[in-house]
Amino acid sequence: MLTHYTCTAEAIANILTNGFAWFPNRRKLVELLIPWHDFSQREPQQFGMVSFTENQPSHAKEHCQEFGYFGIVVTENWAIQKRAQRVIYVDATGPATEAWKNLFASGYKDLQSRIMYPDDGAWLMAYENKAAAGAIAGSALWANLLQLWEYMEPASVARQREWRIVNPEPFYSLSEINRSLGVKS
Numbered sequence: 001m002l003t004h005y006t007c008t009a010e011a012i013a014n015i016l017t018n019g020f021a022w023f024p025n026r027r028k029l030v031e032l033l034i035p036w037h038d039f040s041q042r043e044p045q046q047f048g049m050v051s052f053t054e055n056q057p058s059h060a061k062e063h064c065q066e067f068g069y070f071g072i073v074v075t076e077n078w079a080i081q082k083r084a085q086r087v088i089y090v091d092a093t094g095p096a097t098e099a100w101k102n103l104f105a106s107g108y109k110d111l112q113s114r115i116m117y118p119d120d121g122a123w124l125m126a127y128e129n130k131a132a133a134g135a136i137a138g139s140a141l142w143a144n145l146l147q148l149w150e151y152m153e154p155a156s157v158a159r160q161r162e163w164r165i166v167n168p169e170p171f172y173s174l175s176e177i178n179r180s181l182g183v184k185s
């Protein structure tokens with residue numbers, strides 16, 4: 001059982017009527033894993049997601065204090081059918097973090113070497129968009145790392161025990177406008 005918590009009964013009614021809405025989420029890992037690039041305007045793959053916790057409601061007090069006390073419960077099977085994944089929590093230091101840093105550095109260098117027109121916005125989009133990284137720049141490594149990025153969070157929030165469904169469409173306007181998942185629970 002997974003639960004999506006929110007602040008108001010109105011939000012619950014909205015979800016039940018229209019489906020979950022995509023919500024952009026800054027992962028707060030960019031300074032740790034990709035410190036050499038300025039992502040201050042937009043983090044990679046920030047196209048919206050829907051988050052759930054696997055914390056049982058009786059053990060979700062801290063989670064509710066942060067996200068709200070109203071929740072919609074879905075089954076794990078429902079979430080998996082909607083392509084939900086458990087979040088990967090990344091520690092601030094340690095051997096796994098060093099491996100992540102090295103992988104992201106290799107992927108970044110691969111992408112950088114493939115960017116033919118560094119002043120062209122479409123090519124520059126490849127730094128933050130897995131579809132552009134693969135289709136425009138031809139960097140499968142960077143595209144795959146950005147796929148993983150969608151499911152990463154700092155270990156400091158591991159108590160959330162989060163699962164997420166990410167928006168498969170790279171709509172840049174999602175930082176300002178939520179789009180519906182279009183699937184009712």
